[in-house]
Amino acid sequence: MTEQKTRAQQLVGDVAPKLAELTDEVLFGDVWARADLSRRDRSMVTVAALTALGRTEQLRSHLSLALDNGVTEEELVEAATHLAFYAGWPAGMTAATTLKEVLRER
Template sequence: MSEDKSRAQQLVGDVAPKLAELTDDVLFGDVWARPELSPRDRSLITVSALTALGRSDQLRSHLNLALDNGVTQDELAEVTTHLAFYAGWPAGMGAAGILKEVLRDR
């Protein structure tokens, strides 16, 4: 994978180029860039939604992005604990396990 390609281009650009383009241009180029919410707040919201929906593949990358956007390890741990009560124990435990892997790999 070429380092000059976006993450979306690296992941799916060869099989779904339009999806990669929309991810880059619309999702991250527009939605994530809107000033009404900070990148940090968007990361907390996204991590919460992905946890609740059980989207572990995307959760891993968004936990890393959340850390890059200034969300602390303790805050992410609290998100997983809080969501265990609202999204279900398996969702919270699964997210906590992924968070542990992400922190170990950083």
């Protein structure tokens, strides 16, 4: 029986196995599991940060994770609109178009 690889292992496990391990064990195994902020709220914070920083590759997967964590489509649209004023219009537009793609793929 083959163990299913995590997303981090799929993306970089072959070239940066320690980075994949830290992503799985520390980031998602510890930081995301901390009780003082819900996974839903962590998703909103992460989407906002990735939008503001223009990290589109990671934004795509975190938009999908946000939906899995209970953030609604409407809330993500509102976040993109709100962020357009704080992170810049291109960032808000990129978040909205990336969300559109993620929703189409789901």
